[in-house]
Amino acid sequence: MHLRFVRPLLAVLAVVGLAACSGSPTPGSTDTASQAPSSSASSSSAPSSSSPSTSAAPSASGATGAGNAELSITLLETAEASPQTFTLVCTGGTPAAESKHPSAAEACSALKNSPTLLSPAPTRTDQACTMQYGGPATAKVTGSVDGKEVSASFNRTDGCQIALWDAAKSVLGSDGGL
Structure with missing residues (x-):
């Protein structure tokens, strides 16, 4: 008789526990996971590197x-x-004429529409990323966008990194071998 209540209670507690681990934002913070993917995962060669933001929305203003x-x-x-x-x-x-990029028009349009596409995002330790491998492709982007310095690294080592790659693929000049 006692077990009839314990099992459903354990099931509810397990669901609540998983929901608590999902990384829901705190009040007043922005939920970047629902707007666009971001990642706290870093490349294996540089464990302290930050990941780029991929907000497809216009800048904060x-x-x-x-x-x-x-x-x-x-x-x-x-x-x-x-x-x-x-x-x-x-x-x-x-x-511009000096661009040597396979899809320069598409890349410039993407940067104009989303100038923060290559900006580093704050590291999130509470984000869950699917454990899938998207291939060995890597990319490094340096320079400036609208006067702001850019230094971003991309890879396809998990679901979060694949999403970042896909958001910036027109700028990277590749779809990651897919």
């Missing part, structure tokens, strides 16, 4: 950026391949 960028992108799709290096120069959201 509500306005889109000026669309000016000067970036160097280094892409390594496999360990056996040579790294590819691109330059992306955008003025007002359109590519």
Whole structure:
């Protein structure tokens, strides 16, 4: 008779415990997991590196950026391949003549619409990421977007990192080998 109440109670407690581990935001904070993926996972070669933010929404002021960028992108799709290096120069959201990027117009448009696409996000220790491997591709982006310095690293080591890659793939110049 006693077990009839204990099992349902344990089931409810297990669900509540899992919900508490989901990383729900505290009042007053923004829920970046529901807006766009972000990650606290870091690359295996640099455990203290921060991950880029991928908010697809306009900047915090509500306005889109000026669309000016000067970036160097280094892409390594496999360990056996040579790294590819691109330059992306955008003025007002359109590519400049000196851009050497496979999809410069798309990349400049993405940066104009989401100037924080390559900005480092605060490290979150409470975010759960799917344990899937998206391939060996890595990318490093340095330079500036709308006058703000950029230094972002991308990889495809888990679900959060894959989502970050997918959000920035037009700027990276690759879909990660998919």
